[in-house]
Amino acid sequence: MIYLLQRLGRTTCNSLAKTGRSAFFLAHGLSGVTDIALRPYLLIKQLYSVGVLTLLIITISGLFVGMVLGLQGYYTLSDFGAEESLGVMVAASLVRELGPVVSALLFAGRAGSALTAEIGLMKATEQLSGMEMMAVDPIKRIISPRLFACILSVPLLAAIFSSIGVIGGHLVGVGMLSVDEGAFWSQMQSNIDFYDDIVNGIIKSVVFGFMVAWIALFEGYDAVPTSEGVSRATTRTVVNSSFSVLALDFILTALMFGDI
Amino acid sequence: MQHSYTQDTLVGLFVACGIGALFFMALQVSNLGAYNHQESYLITARFENSGGLKVKSPVSVAGVRIGRVTAITFDLQSYESVVEIQIEAKYNTLPDDSSASIFTAGLLGEQYISIEPGGSETYLENNSEIDLTQSAIVLEEVIGQFLFKAAADE
Known part of the structure; x- marks a missing residue:
């Protein structure tokens, strides 16, 4: 009984301590924005490794998600004779939900895990302590560029995902299933609002990028410096960031699109 | 480096x-390219019942979309629904005795306002009001009337 209580207390203390460490870590990482302004090439290098290298998987998945939406939407809508609404359906679901969420999930799997493994291994091979010995702040030098690169690239990736998805839906709907092209675009344009739908989708993806970057970088920085510890941290990154993206999506959707 | x-x-x-x-x-x-940057003027119309009309519902004349609904409020004095309509500035020759009705696009489609031009020589301006209005048709009321009529005939 006492043992169980002890375990509960220890778990609570540990998780609180971890939350506190991650908050300080985030504040320290964000304060590195001045160093990035001094050394923009650090940011560009990270934009390449988190953004450009994720572009391919985002483009291909966006195309297929859009095509599947077009196909499934067509089958359901044609029962009601409302095939012309296919454009609205595809664009609304992509711009509001699927674009930001799926691209953030793919980003967590593709770039988040890589970031955790990279930083975890840097810690395990004592590169971070080495930097500290040379009076270089490892958080500002290593973490900040990656943090800002993620925050910048996730919205861009989400925008690319949604656009490619709309084009995919157009390929299937207009090209394969011969929905009227004019109705496809005009209904889409009259029902999708720039501020309500597109800007909100972008705000969502900025939040997701921030969250995924924070979790991935902190898990790497906080990993137990052994090969097992790094592998566990990588797993935790993917699981936790996917979970928080989905949970945050629900909260943000309720705030943005609800009439509460 | x-x-x-x-x-x-x-x-x-x-x-x-x-x-x-x-x-x-x-x-x-x-819709950013289509509506938001054009100049426009506001008119209001009072309806006994605005049905399923929503903000951003289309406003059309002869089937051509010329504007959109920007606000729907309830007037406590007259118990009417006050609908504010934004019309593009280039359509500035609507007669001031035009009438506004709420129609439904298709059987289950969204509701929109259709403006029927009148014959007056003076035109609607900013903040003017359309006097002749026809409320939305509520399907339940129509069905109810039909059933009552059928019952009365028997």
């Missing part, structure tokens, strides 16, 4: 693609 120009180029390409995608969404997918 060595500098790679290929990397710079690819990052530039990535950012350009992202911004291009944003522009594509703004102009091709959403």
